[in-house]
C-alpha cells in the first residue's frame with residue numbers, strides 16, 4: 001500500500017521538493033501551507049492524489065482540525081515531515097542580531113519551528129498503525145554548530161534535537177522513529193535573508209565548495225520518511241562538509 005505522508009510547510013522552498021520526492025516514490029502526500037495558497041493549489045494539480053490544508057502553526061486551535069482533515073483525506077498516516085519555519089522574530093525576515101530580537105516574534109517563531117510540530121505529533125501519534133512510521137523534522141546546521149545565526153532560529157533548531165530524542169524514546173516501542181535532518185545553506189528559501197558576504201563564507205568553508213539544493217535535502221528526508229526502520233533519535237547534518 002502507498003505510504004501516507006503528512007508534510008507541514010509543503011508550500012515552502014524545501015517543502016515543495018519534499019512533497020515532489022515523496023510523491024515520485026509513490027507515496028500519498030497531504031501537506032499544509034500558510035500563505036502560499038496558490039502554490040499549494042499548483043502542487044496539488046502537479047502531484048497525483050496530493051491534498052493540501054491551510055494551517056497557521058501560531059494558532060494552536062488550528063492544529064488538531066488541520067491534522068484531522070489530512071488524516072481523513074489520506075485515511076491514516078505512516079510518516080510526518082515538518083518543513084515549516086520562520087527564520088527571524090521580525091517582519092520582514094532578516095538575519096537578525098541579538099539586539100533586534102523581539103519578544104513577541106520569539107513566541108511566533110517558536111510556535112512555527114518547535115511547539116506547533118510537537119503538538120501536531122501529539123495529535124498524530126495515536127493514528128500511526130501497528131507498523132509504526134517515521135517523524136522527520138527539518139532543522140538546520142545552525143542548531144548543531146556555532147555558525148552565525150539569528151538567536152531564536154538557532155535556539156529553535158537546536159531544540160529539535162532534544163525533541164526527537166524524547167519522541168524516539170517514548171514512541172520507539174510503537175515502532176515510531178524520530179529524526180532531524182539539518183541542512184547547511186541551500187540555494188533559495190530561508191537563506192534569502194543571509195547577507196551575501198556570509199553566504200560566500202559558507203561556500204568557502206564547505207568541503208564541496210557550493211551551496212546545497214533542496215532536492216539533496218529532500219532525498220534524505222524521503223529515505224527517512226519511507227524506508228527508515230532503525231535510525232532514530234538522531235540529527236543528521238547535510239551541509240556539504242561545513
Ligand SMILES: NC(=O)c1ccc[n+]([C@@H]2O[C@H](COP(=O)([O-])OP(=O)(O)OC[C@H]3O[C@@H](n4cnc5c(N)ncnc54)[C@H](OP(=O)(O)O)[C@@H]3O)[C@@H](O)[C@H]2O)c1
Nearest residue numbers: 009012013014033034035036056057084085186189190191
Ligand atoms: N533554505 C535554506 O537555505 C535552509 C537551510 C537550512 C535549513 N533550512 C530549513 O528548511 C526548512 C524549510 O525552509 P525553506 O527554505 O523551505 O523556507 P521557506 O521557503 O521560507 O518556507 C517556509 C515554510 O513555512 C511555512 N510557514 C511560515 N509561517 C508559517 C505559519 N505561521 N504557520 C504555518 N506554516 C508557516 C510557509 O508557508 P507559506 O509559504 O504557505 O506561507 C512555508 O511553507 C526549514 O526548517 C529551514 O529551517 C533551510
